[in-house]
Amino acid sequence: MKVSEVMSRDVQTLAADATALQAAQCLAAHDIGFVPVTRDDRIIGIVTDRDIVARVLADNRDPNRTRLESIASNEPKYCYEDEDCEHVARNMDQLLVRRLPVVNRDKRLVGVVSIEDIRPRSAA
Template sequence: MQVQDIMQRKVAIADPNMTIRDVARKMRADNIGALPVGENDRLVGVVTDRDIVMRAVADNRTPGNTVVRDVMSEGVSYCFEDDDAEAAAQIMARDQIRRLPVLNRDRRLVAVIALADLGRSEGRAAQDALQGISEPTDGERRSGRG
């Protein structure tokens, strides 16, 4: 099964110039913890609730004056819409992420695939992704968490 058969085409996107207050409100309204950041129909990053906490709140930045570009993660993992669902699951497991941006071959953001979407695919994609996502990181192993 290909990613395009199970992906969610309706995707909420953050603009890099939005304030973190606005993006946090969008996350709350949509009940999600991560948003792809797009500019001119291109994926330029991802912003997570953790990014906001670690890069803004912890540094005492003002939510109404700090923009997404200042706290977002760059170098984002993604897959292509014509990739196999198993390949998307492997990326999610490797990078321990629950939502993966999906690009077309012109490198335009077209969708997001979530762990729940993999659950609707054939095979073990969801189980493999969940197992990788759930693995403790090196920091969690050292600290006894996880």
């Protein structure tokens, strides 16, 4: 089974110049734990709820002024929509991540997949 068959296409994203406060509000409003950070429809990073705590609040930075590009992961991990679910599940295990952005072969964001989406399918 391919990732495109199980991924969610409803992905929240935020621009690189959005603030940490906007990210926190987005995460809370959508009950999600991470948001891809984009510039020109390309993923430049990922911000998690933990990033906001560790890189903004713990460092006593102003969440209203801290831009996501300054706290996002530098090298975001992702998978391709046409990859096999079993392969992606193994990669997620190795990376110790529970969710990944999904891109097409032009590296444009098309969805997000969680380990819960693919684990039952990859176990077969």
